[in-house]
Amino acid sequence: MIIKNDEHEWFPSIEEYTPGLSVEDWLDLLNDPEVFDENSLTVIKAFYDIGGQATCKELSIKYGKDPGFYSMISKKLAKRIHKKTNCPLINDDLKENAEWWTILYVGKEADKQQEGVYIWKLRDELKEALYIQASSAPKAWLLAWNPNNYDWESVDDQYNYYTMLKKVQNGDKYTEAWRCHSTKVKSGDRIFIIRLGVNPKGIVATGYAYSDSYEKNGTRLVDITITDTKDYKSEKIISQEQLKTLFPEQQWSPQASGISIKPDAAQWLIDNWNKTDEQPIEIISPSNSEFLKYFSPLVQALKELGGSAARKEAHEKVIELMGITDEELSVTYEKTGASRVINQIDFARNDLAREGIISNGTKGVWALTELGMIIDMTMELAGLIHMKWVKINAAKRKGEPIPVIDLSQYYKKQKDHKYTKNDFLKEVFITESDYDKLRSLVIRKKNVILQGAPGVGKTFSAKRLAYSIIGEKNENRICMVQFHQNYSYEDFIMGYRPNDQGGFELQSGIFYNFCIRCKENPDKPYFFIIDEINRGNLSKIFGELLMLIETDKRGERHKLNLVYGGTSFYIPENLHIIGMMNTADRSLAMIDYALRRRFSFYTMKPAFENADNNGFGSYTADIDCKLYHSVISKIIGLNNDIRIDTTLGKGFEIGHSYFSPEDISVINDEWVRNVVEYEIIPLIEEYWFDNDKKLDEWSKALYQIIGEKYDS
Known part of the structure; x- marks a missing residue:
C-alpha cells in the first residue's frame, strides 16, 4: 500500500501536478536499460538508500560526486521517461525550472540546519516500485563451517560431510538445518558454505535456503538444500585468500554463520563456481613475495x-x-x-x-x-x-x-572499443566536412600539426583523430610524448646512457622503439603524437631521420645508417605523426623552414559559435546553469576583441575546452566562477600585460558577471 506524502508541505501537490505513472509503470521503467542507465540507477538508489529524500549536497557528502551530478542525471532521466511514456509535464507557471525534476520528485526548501538548499523526495509510486524491486531480488548468504567447532566429517551417517558429497555428486539433493545468525534469510535465497579454521579454507558447497530462518531450542537455524559441492581434498576450491583479494570490503572470516554477501561478490561466486576444475592455483600473499x-x-x-x-x-x-x-x-x-x-x-x-x-x-x-x-x-x-x-x-x-x-579467465583487459567518425564528431567540436578534410590530410601527408589558441582541444582531438582512423580505441598503436627545449636525439632515437656498472651502454629511444612496433604490423596505421612540438629543436631531435619522415621517403628502400652503432633504419609507411602547437606562446620563435616543409598545418578554432548538430551548442543545451551561459556569451565578445587586437590576433583567442569538462554534471555557479577567476583572467593578464586600459575593461566585465568585486 502506498503511503501518501504530507501534501501540504511538498511541491507540487497532487492537485497541482502528477506524471500519472503507477507503481507498475515505474517497475517497467526501472527494468528498461534505455531509460534507467547506470548513472540513473546510482542516483535514484542513492535517494532510496538515504531514506527517500535528501538535498543533492547531502547525497554528495554521503556518496561522493559533485552535487550537480545528482541534479543533472535526474534531469536527463526525466527527459527519457517523458519520451518513453509521454507523461504530462508540469505547468511552467507554477514554479521556474520545475519542468523535469517533478516527474521524479516532490520538493521543498531545506531547513537552515541541513546541508544544501532544496530537498527532493522520491514520488510515492517510484519509491514503492524501488521497494518491490529490492524486496524481490534474491539475496545470497555466507554460512560458515569450522571443523574445529563442528566435526561435520564424523557426525552420524545421515548428516555427515561424506554423505552430502556422495548424494550431491550422484545428482541428488542434500538437505540439512544449518546455524544462521541472520533473521533475514528467506526461502529461495542463495547460500554458500565457507570452510574456515583449517586449511584449505574456501567455498566448499552452494545451494539454496528452503525455509526462512527460524529459532529452535534457543538456536537460530535455516533449512538448506545443497545442490553442488567440491571435495576440498581432491578438487580446487575458491580460496578464502582469493576472495579477500578480490572483494576486500566483504567479510570472509565471519564470527557467526549466516552473513549477507554483497551483490558484486555474490554474482562473482555464481559466475565462477564451476570454473575451478583446472590445475589448483593459490593466490600468493604480497607479504610473502x-x-x-x-x-x-x-x-x-x-x-x-x-x-x-x-x-x-x-x-x-x-x-x-x-x-x-x-x-x-x-x-x-x-x-x-x-x-x-x-x-x-x-x-x-x-x-x-x-x-x-x-x-x-x-x-x-x-x-x-x-x-x-x-x-x-x-x-x-x-x-x-x-x-x-x-x-x-x-x-x-x-x-x-x-x-x-x-x-x-583471470585476465581483466582494458577493452578496445570501436571508435568511428561519428564518435569523433560527438566529442570534438568541428563540422563533418572539416573532419573529412583533416582525416584526408593525415592519411595523405602522414605528418600534420594541429595549431591553435589555448583551450581549443588540440591534445584532446589528436588522440581521438588517431582512434577514428584506427577504427577503435587501441592504445597499443598510439604513442605520445611532449617536447621541451632540452629534448635530444639520444632521448628520441638512440644514444649512450649510464648503466648500473658505472659505464655506458647504447640504448634505443622512444621513437626508435615505436617504429619497431609499427614494422611488426605493417598493414595497420600507427600514430606518434608530439605535444608542444615547436618547443623542441626538430633538427637536433630527429637528426638524420628528419628527411625520412617525409611522405615519399618512407619505407625500407630509403633506409640509412644511424649515427650511433651504424644500424640501418627506416621509418615505416604506416606511421603517422601528429604534432600540437600553441599559437599564443610568445616565448617561442617562429618554427623553422625544415619543420614547415615536412608537415601540413591545420588550425583549430574556438567552437563557441559552432551551431552544428554535433557542435558546442548541442553540448551546452542541457546545461542548467544561467551563469555558465552568460559567461559563454561574454567570452565570445572577449574573443572578438582579441581577434581585432593588432598585438594579438586570432591565434590568441580563448578556446572552448576551458568550459568543456569531461563530466558535465560538475558545472554549477561555483565551478564557473573558479574557471573565470583562476584560468581566464590570469590568461588575459598575460595577453594585455602592456595594455592596462584593455586589461581593466575586461577584468572588470568578467568579475562583474560572476558577482565578484574587481580591484584594479
Missing part, C-alpha cells in the same frame, strides 16, 4: 613510455611511479651489493616475460606484447602468475609432468 607489488607499476611504466624502453629507463619510471626514495634504493643484498628494489623489479619482469606480457625480443629492451598493452595488471593476477611459474619450474626440477595452468 615482496616483488609482486612491482608487477602493476612495471606494466604501467612501459605503457607510459610508449610500450617499450631500455631496462634502466624502465627502472627509473617504476621508481618515479611508486615514489621510491633514495633511502629505499640504497638497501642492498649483503652478498652481491645489488639494489634490492632494482632486483625486485627484474624479478617481476622475468615472470611477466614468462607469461607473455613482456616480450623476450630485443636485448636490453623491455617491450610490452599486444596482451601487455591491454591487460589490467592487478595484485591478484600478479600472485597467480608467480605461483603458476613456481609450480611449473618445480615440476621441471623434479622431472614431473608440466602442469597446464591457463590464467586467461
Whole structure:
C-alpha cells in the first residue's frame, strides 16, 4: 500500500501536478536499460538508500560526486521517461525550472540546519516500485563451517560431510538445518558454505535456503538444500585468500554463520563456481613475495613510455611511479651489493616475460606484447602468475609432468572499443566536412600539426583523430610524448646512457622503439603524437631521420645508417605523426623552414559559435546553469576583441575546452566562477600585460558577471 506524502508541505501537490505513472509503470521503467542507465540507477538508489529524500549536497557528502551530478542525471532521466511514456509535464507557471525534476520528485526548501538548499523526495509510486524491486531480488548468504567447532566429517551417517558429497555428486539433493545468525534469510535465497579454521579454507558447497530462518531450542537455524559441492581434498576450491583479494570490503572470516554477501561478490561466486576444475592455483600473499607489488607499476611504466624502453629507463619510471626514495634504493643484498628494489623489479619482469606480457625480443629492451598493452595488471593476477611459474619450474626440477595452468579467465583487459567518425564528431567540436578534410590530410601527408589558441582541444582531438582512423580505441598503436627545449636525439632515437656498472651502454629511444612496433604490423596505421612540438629543436631531435619522415621517403628502400652503432633504419609507411602547437606562446620563435616543409598545418578554432548538430551548442543545451551561459556569451565578445587586437590576433583567442569538462554534471555557479577567476583572467593578464586600459575593461566585465568585486 502506498503511503501518501504530507501534501501540504511538498511541491507540487497532487492537485497541482502528477506524471500519472503507477507503481507498475515505474517497475517497467526501472527494468528498461534505455531509460534507467547506470548513472540513473546510482542516483535514484542513492535517494532510496538515504531514506527517500535528501538535498543533492547531502547525497554528495554521503556518496561522493559533485552535487550537480545528482541534479543533472535526474534531469536527463526525466527527459527519457517523458519520451518513453509521454507523461504530462508540469505547468511552467507554477514554479521556474520545475519542468523535469517533478516527474521524479516532490520538493521543498531545506531547513537552515541541513546541508544544501532544496530537498527532493522520491514520488510515492517510484519509491514503492524501488521497494518491490529490492524486496524481490534474491539475496545470497555466507554460512560458515569450522571443523574445529563442528566435526561435520564424523557426525552420524545421515548428516555427515561424506554423505552430502556422495548424494550431491550422484545428482541428488542434500538437505540439512544449518546455524544462521541472520533473521533475514528467506526461502529461495542463495547460500554458500565457507570452510574456515583449517586449511584449505574456501567455498566448499552452494545451494539454496528452503525455509526462512527460524529459532529452535534457543538456536537460530535455516533449512538448506545443497545442490553442488567440491571435495576440498581432491578438487580446487575458491580460496578464502582469493576472495579477500578480490572483494576486500566483504567479510570472509565471519564470527557467526549466516552473513549477507554483497551483490558484486555474490554474482562473482555464481559466475565462477564451476570454473575451478583446472590445475589448483593459490593466490600468493604480497607479504610473502615482496616483488609482486612491482608487477602493476612495471606494466604501467612501459605503457607510459610508449610500450617499450631500455631496462634502466624502465627502472627509473617504476621508481618515479611508486615514489621510491633514495633511502629505499640504497638497501642492498649483503652478498652481491645489488639494489634490492632494482632486483625486485627484474624479478617481476622475468615472470611477466614468462607469461607473455613482456616480450623476450630485443636485448636490453623491455617491450610490452599486444596482451601487455591491454591487460589490467592487478595484485591478484600478479600472485597467480608467480605461483603458476613456481609450480611449473618445480615440476621441471623434479622431472614431473608440466602442469597446464591457463590464467586467461583471470585476465581483466582494458577493452578496445570501436571508435568511428561519428564518435569523433560527438566529442570534438568541428563540422563533418572539416573532419573529412583533416582525416584526408593525415592519411595523405602522414605528418600534420594541429595549431591553435589555448583551450581549443588540440591534445584532446589528436588522440581521438588517431582512434577514428584506427577504427577503435587501441592504445597499443598510439604513442605520445611532449617536447621541451632540452629534448635530444639520444632521448628520441638512440644514444649512450649510464648503466648500473658505472659505464655506458647504447640504448634505443622512444621513437626508435615505436617504429619497431609499427614494422611488426605493417598493414595497420600507427600514430606518434608530439605535444608542444615547436618547443623542441626538430633538427637536433630527429637528426638524420628528419628527411625520412617525409611522405615519399618512407619505407625500407630509403633506409640509412644511424649515427650511433651504424644500424640501418627506416621509418615505416604506416606511421603517422601528429604534432600540437600553441599559437599564443610568445616565448617561442617562429618554427623553422625544415619543420614547415615536412608537415601540413591545420588550425583549430574556438567552437563557441559552432551551431552544428554535433557542435558546442548541442553540448551546452542541457546545461542548467544561467551563469555558465552568460559567461559563454561574454567570452565570445572577449574573443572578438582579441581577434581585432593588432598585438594579438586570432591565434590568441580563448578556446572552448576551458568550459568543456569531461563530466558535465560538475558545472554549477561555483565551478564557473573558479574557471573565470583562476584560468581566464590570469590568461588575459598575460595577453594585455602592456595594455592596462584593455586589461581593466575586461577584468572588470568578467568579475562583474560572476558577482565578484574587481580591484584594479
